[in-house]
Amino acid sequence: MKITVLGAGVVGVTTAYQLAKAGHSVTVIDRQAGPALETSFANAGQVSFGYCGPWAAPGIPMKALKWLFEEHAPLILRPKPDWAMITWLIKMLANCSAERYAVNKGRMLRLSDLSREALAELRAETGIAYDGGMKGTLQLFRKDEQVEAMAKDVKALAADGVPYEVVDADGCVRIEPALAHVRHKIKGGLLTPTDETGDCFKFTNELAEKAKLLGVSFVYGSSIKEIVTSGGKVESVATDRGVIPTDSVVVCLGSYSPFMLRRFGIKLPVYPVKGYSLTIPIADVSRAPDSTVMDESYKIAITRLGDRIRVGGMAEISGFTTDLPVARRRTLEHSVSDLFPGGDLTKASFWSGLRPMTPDGTPVIGETPIRGLYLNTGHGTLGWTMSCGSARHIAQVMEGQKTDLAREDYAIARYN
Structure with missing residues (x-):
């Protein structure tokens, strides 16, 4: 499966690594010049x-x-x-x-x-x-x-x-x-x-290098315009540097995630x-x-x-x-x-x-009403702490596997 991960913070990079390890073709897009240059840069450790x-x-x-x-x-x-x-x-x-x-x-x-x-x-x-x-x-x-x-x-x-x-x-x-x-x-x-304890910036950069060895492509310095759909299913991601065809998208854009979902009527709190x-x-x-x-x-x-x-x-x-x-x-x-x-x-x-x-402190991880559109965001102060577990959970959801955690506890549907 061809998967595009939006965001190269610690959550996005751990997600990309986990999906690549499972055999998928993964591309990560981020507006910054490298990984972990925003919220993951100098957190509490x-x-x-x-x-x-x-x-x-x-x-x-x-x-x-x-x-x-x-x-x-x-x-x-x-x-x-x-x-x-x-x-x-x-x-x-x-x-x-x-x-x-x-x-x-x-x-x-x-x-x-x-x-x-x-x-x-x-x-x-x-x-x-x-x-x-x-x-x-x-x-x-x-x-x-x-x-x-x-x-x-x-x-x-x-x-x-x-x-x-x-x-x-x-x-x-x-x-x-x-x-x-x-x-x-x-x-x-x-x-x-x-x-x-640990330096989240160092961890994310080291893991990004290891993800590259698994075939993950990183597109830095690229602004994401929109997620393009057709017939209620993800088709591609439009950026300022062109369109990237994809089968699935995982939104890992932290505080900016809600902006990417508004056009679909998805209210991410x-x-x-x-x-x-x-x-x-x-x-x-x-x-x-x-x-x-x-x-x-x-x-x-x-x-x-x-x-x-x-x-x-x-x-x-x-x-x-x-x-x-x-x-x-x-x-x-x-x-x-x-x-x-x-x-x-x-x-x-x-x-x-x-x-x-999020209002309840729990991140939002899982599918959305749009086929091929997934979320892994909303980790608050605990993105570094929860990143590896969140990556495992979203990979299990996307592959239709039995999940280690109850899906409904983390899905966006809990806000409906």
């Missing part, structure tokens, strides 16, 4: 198989109101007259109940677990290297109420058989020795030991939630993290990537903006310097990216 869950959670609406008045708020809303933003926010609020949170987190955990298995197999078969680490994620709590709220996450982890360890302040220091100097600020923690990161060279190893620490107070991940520290986080709902406000940088610097002052902030690089978020 977490591969969070255990630490994953929807932003839509019980209590979030009240917290959001409080965060409006905090300097270092993890959620920032910059409203504008944008109907897509308004409808997305309404749908997100509808998912903030305890019942919906449990359903959505379960779906995300199952996909993440499949991705953990798929990534391990990929490493074994390719030897791919990407500054990876396998020491887990430590969710760090500075407040007693955060420790109490942990119960719902522990329940979800236990229900899906995901390993975890609840620790006190001393346990946090045992896991991350550099935290010893701030032990008095720590109330407790939750360790998910199967979580990993994916909206950009902006995130920020700092990449900091390590000056003092004894004051740097060993793996990933999630500072729960600010929803900021602090991750060791070789000789660098990657600090990433925050969720800003502001449309398709990629500006770099000084206030957001101050929040990242505040979190990392308070816990791990081992980096040279004077040499840090500041970045922002648009995460493609």
Whole structure:
């Protein structure tokens, strides 16, 4: 089968590799000059198989109101007259109940677990290297109420058989020795030991090279105009450099995916939630993290990537903006310097990216009403984490195989 993948971020490249490995002829199209140059470029570096869950959670609406008045708020809303933003926010609020949170987190955990298995197999078969680490994620709590709220996450982890360890302040220091100097600020923690770390940009570029060896063609610097159909079936993809005939298309365009589907009447509830990161060279190893620490107070991940520290986080709902406000940088610097002052902030690089978020946190993976048109998008903050599992799932769907995961949990039909 001749398949065209739209988008060369981590989700698009893992999809292309998986389909090529299954014997298909695959072409990847991206407007950038190479792979992983947008949202996948400088994300937090977490591969969070255990630490994953929807932003839509019980209590979030009240917290959001409080965060409006905090300097270092993890959620920032910059409203504008944008109907897509308004409808997305309404749908997100509808998912903030305890019942919906449990359903959505379960779906995300199952996909993440499949991705953990798929990534391990990929490493074994390719030897791919990407500054990876396998020491887990430590969710760090500075407040007693955060420790109490942990119960719902522990329940979800236990229900899906995901390993975890609840620790006190001393346990946090045992896991991350550099935290010893701030032990008095720590109330407790939750360790998910199967979580990993790695440079998503390096991973995606390395995998793209391995995909080429399987025959995948990459068309860079090319704008996608439209998906052309005939008789309700995909026929080709029109670009600014010509028309590419194809049997099937997989849309992996992140936050821009809805624009490609509008002409078919497909309403994909994916909206950009902006995130920020700092990449900091390590000056003092004894004051740097060993793996990933999630500072729960600010929803900021602090991750060791070789000789660098990657600090990433925050969720800003502001449309398709990629500006770099000084206030957001101050929040990242505040979190990392308070816990791990081992980096040279004077040499840090500041970045922002648009995460493609669904209202329920679960990505949209599967078929559409148009024959030959498939989706693999809407992974939010967890594209790196879920990419390998998502690629396996969409390949199983496209080949008509029995899927490891329930199709209806991830299909766009769940929004109807």
